[in-house]
Amino acid sequence: MTSSIQFRSEIERRVAKSGLVLPDATLDELVAYLDDLHAAALEEGVSADEARRRAMTALEESAFSLLQRHAAQHPDRRQAARADLVAQSAGGRSLNVMSAVRLAIRQFQQHPSFAIVTVMVLGLGVGAATTVFTIVDSVVLRPLPYAQPDQLVTLWDTNTEKGLAHDPLSPVNFMDDRALPVFKDAAAWWRPSVNLVDPGQDPVRVTTIEVSGNLFEVLGVGPQLGTGFPTGGPLYVTNELICVISDRLWRTRYSSDPSIVGRPLVLNGIPYLVQGVMPAKFNYPDDIDVWQRLRWPMERHSRDAHFMEAVARLAPGKTIGEAQAAIDSLTARLAAEFPITNKGWGRRVIPLLDEQLGYYRPALMVLFGAVGLLLIIGCLNVASLLLTRALSREKEIAVRVAMGASPRQLIVQLLAESAVLSVAGAVVGTVAAIVTLPLLVSMMPVTIPRLEEAAVDGRALGLGLAVIIGTTIFFGLVPALVLLRSQIVNDLRTGERGSSRGARTIYSVLVVGEVALACALLVSSGLLVRTVSQMMDTPTGIDAADVVVTSVQLSGRDYADWRKTGRVHGAIIDNIRRQPGVIAAGGSNFLPFEVGWRGGFGIAGEPAAARPEDAPQVQYHSVSDGYFESLGAALAQGRAFAPTDEMDTAGVVVVNESFAQRFFSDGRAVGRVITTTSGAIGPLGLNLVRIRPRDPGTPPPAANAPPVHTPPTSFEVIGVVKDVRNAPFGQPVEPALYFTTRQYTFREQFVTVRAADRASAVAAIRNALQQEAPNVPMGVARTWGERFSIRTAEPRLLMTILLFFGALAGLLAALGVYGLFSWSVALRKRELAIRLTLGARPAEVGALVVRQSAILVVSGLAAGIVIIRLAEGALTRVVFGVSPSDATALITASSLLLIAALIACVPPALRAMRVDPVEGLRAE
Amino acid sequence: MTKLLLDRSAIEAAKKGSADLFILALLDDDDHHGYEIGRQIELRSGGDVRFTMASLYATLYRLEERSLIKGRWVEKAGQRRRRYYRITDSGRAMLATQREDWARFIVALTQVAGVRPA
Helix, strand or coil: CCCHHHHHHHHHHHHHHHCCCCCCCHHHHHHHHHHHHHHHHHHHHHCCCHHHHHHHHHCCCHHHHHHHHHHHHHHHHHHHHHHHHHHHHHHHHHHHHHHHHHHHHHHHCHHHHHHHHHHHHHHHHHHHHHHHHHHHHHHHCCCCCCCHHHHHHEEEEEEECCCEECCEEEEHHHHHHCCCEEEEEEEEEEEEEEEEECCCCCCEEEEEEEEEHHHHHHHHCCCEECCCCCCCCCCCCCCCCCCEEEEEHHHHHHHCCCHHHEEEEECCEEEEEEEEEEECCCCCCCCCCCEEECCCCCHCCCCCCCCCEEEEECCCCCCCHHHHHHHHHHHHHHHHHCHHCCCCCCCEEEEEHHHHHHHHHHHHHHHHHHHHHHHHHHHHHHHHHHHHHHHHHHHHHHHHCCCCHHHHHHHHHHHHHHHHHHHHHHHHHHHHHHHHHHHHHHHCCCCCHHHHHCCCHHHHHHHHHHHHHHHHHHHHHHHHHHHHHCCCCCCCCCCCCCHHHHHHHHHHHHHHHCCCCHHHHHHHHHHHHHHHHHHHHHHCCCCCCCCEEEEEEECCHHHHCCHHHHHHHHHHHHHHHHCCCCEEEEEECCCCCCCCCEEEEEEECCCCCHHHHHHHEEEEEEECCCCCHHHHHEEEEEEECCCCCCCCCCCCEEHHHHHHHCCCCCCCCCHHHEEEECCCCCCCCCCCHHCCCCCHHHCCCCCCCCCCCCCCCCEEEEECCCCCCCCCCCCCCCCCCEEECCCCCCEEEEEEEECCCCHHHHHHHHHHHHHHHCCCCCCEEEEHHHHHHCCCCHHHHHHHHHHHHHHHHHHHHHHHHHHHHHHHHHHHHHHHHHHHHCCHHHHHHHHHHHHHHHHHHHHHHHHHCCCCCCCCHHCCCCCCCCCCHHHHHHHHHHHHHHHHHHHHHHHHHHHHHHHHHHHHHCCC | CCCCCCHHHHHHHHHHHHHHHHHHHHHHHHHHHHHHHHHHHHCCCCCCCCHHHHHHHHHHHHHHHHHCCCEECCCCCCCCCCCEEECCCHHHHHHHHHHHHHHHHHHHHHHCCCCCCC
């Protein structure tokens, strides 16, 4: 049959020369024809050469282009040809694309698994990206609902010596700031705790600020009802008490009754006239329900009293930099002019949005970056899927090129396929985002400002779609270019085609990219894990997870007398102790982690500071007897407060260990005497002098009168308590003085109750209040454990999300490694077979695959570490107590990824080891 | 044997137009495979009508597409497999029509152009 083979190859050659690919059946027929012709010639008696010549002539005179049409009719070419014919005959561009899309859809219906996987991966990416972008947009990017919000800034005091970076302002200094020409206007407020008592309704605590009359003008917001504070009116009016309430209060407490305007509201026992209701969702500065107009002149207060917050609007054309510079020179002037009160104090100007977002802006940006990485990894995975698929269709594409399909038509077809996939993925992802977002918002354990307004909107969708469609089309195009550009060259040694080699390089790059990004994500989540565990391990000095905490405020006319206030607070605590189930109870004006008032002090017997402002500053706390016991704080020396430490007995004080170590170098604290100068300790704090028994003839001091400087008073140290944390995470505990509430009363105290169970504690508080202070509402009761977890909620949330993303990314990267090496082993069967034939042991071949994958993964890890370095700036703002280049996190993440990738390349390695050398050599 | 005295292009056109007729007529008698069809037509026309390999099969495929003939693979003992073609019913109908048309055409040639079979 040698002649048949010769004829066949001749026919194939000629057919190929005319640019055709004929089905095997047709070739068989043609070969049969030539055979018959040859045989017939031989039968006639001609020579073999002549017979052959006749056959060749018949072959040469055949115009194979005649068979073009019919080659296309063969069943396994039908689909491809149909599209091309339609395209060619139609000529119109739109028909081209539409038929390509229809064809793509049909093909996916026939082989759905690839399409489903791709669409799912894309949908995941789009869904995650859209959700996170919506959240970031709603919380961070959206402008504040005030007029020209980028011109609004907040002001804060700083003092590097005292370690203060974000302190409230003194009202007198504020008035000087306000006068600067760089500000158009500025408003300031402070936060009294206010009880609202309406006839016929339960007394309730309302979050209130007493604010200068121009706040709403500065913000550029007006009331929805009523006139609000008079525009252009004075900052304060002493004898006209007006307020404005929030929409929320109006709806919940007054059933949106419009006649609330003009009605008096009894706040702390004093009637304020309601002048307006603010628009819905307006609660500036945060969660405020009542805005009282200031009743006293700020410039006549003390430069030493730091208790106010402020917002300012920049003058038109002025920048924050100019404002900061103006304020800096002002503070320098004030420090020179008023050294006693202003030396060392600076002022910070912070844009309003940054102030409002606090932790969340950097956290959300990190999250946004993380989800972006996840999206990229998803796209890389899809790209490798598309690449593999394109290469498996090499033959089909080659046929179509041979049949005259122009590169343009092919590209249109491949793009149509990518477009169908990306649109489907985008639809899936968008639906997922729309469904997931409300769920996520409702499940959020922390209150993130402005989050409740997040709703998937056009911008988020547009972003998701743009990314997905752009990426998919790009990665759909790359395989096309790879295929069209390269020659199909057989590498004799490995049996690989040139196009496959190019594809393998691209695929390898994709996998390295995936590993790098997964590494970055995993390391970030590792850092957050470390942050959270550092937070959880921070010593607090107390053991109070189940201690119930609530706040009680005694204010108004009923409690104008300080003695009564102190007495009633004491009575409440005593009453609680007597209730069933209560183990210990106490009160304090500051809870752990909160920073107390700061003030100077002296030690009797030691030289006083040369000037009062040189006196060391420590924290001032006021706690009741029983407080330390209720929280489980331990004593290091001496005793804690007792009910016998009364208002009229000698002054006593407890210091914390930090204080004792810093100021009592000999270790002897108990018995020493501390002296204080009264200075302003908050707006309402009063010292021993003011509450000493006074002559019956002298009138009691006005409740809101500014404190005056008085001669120092002495307190004997009766005990040293082990440090109870009085600073936020990451900052050291500060030395502190604890006074007894009986001698150093505040209107508001946090009541802490340790009881058999939560219900007993809450009941005890309620009963005690009913008996001792019937008109006084109870604040929200939470356990200390709940409060503490709220403090750590943001980093924990971020950690959870990043861990989830990191795990997902790791999985995708491992899948990428698996895919690459499976495919690569399949392609290199011949090379592996040769190796085996030449004497390599299967284990060596397997090790070769593993080694090559390890190289890829290690490259990816190195790239991932570089990415982390680049992101260090962003990461520093969300982690505490751990550096972004923390070795533990890096090593853990890298190891996990390496292990995952190595596991992923085990099946391909095994397959490589099991290649049958004989079959492998025959594979080509 | 009909020696057509028309000029070259007309004859070529006529040949092309009659290719279907030749094949259908041949297959009307009996089933044949490709080579045999070409050979028989060449023989019976005295060499006047000859198909090249490509044009033969192009025509066969075209007829098969229009369901006028049907091909099937046959493997006889000791021989290579070949594809045999058979005329279909619609092929026979077409053949009858074409015979009629050509007969009338020849009558017209005879009566008008004075063409006479040799």
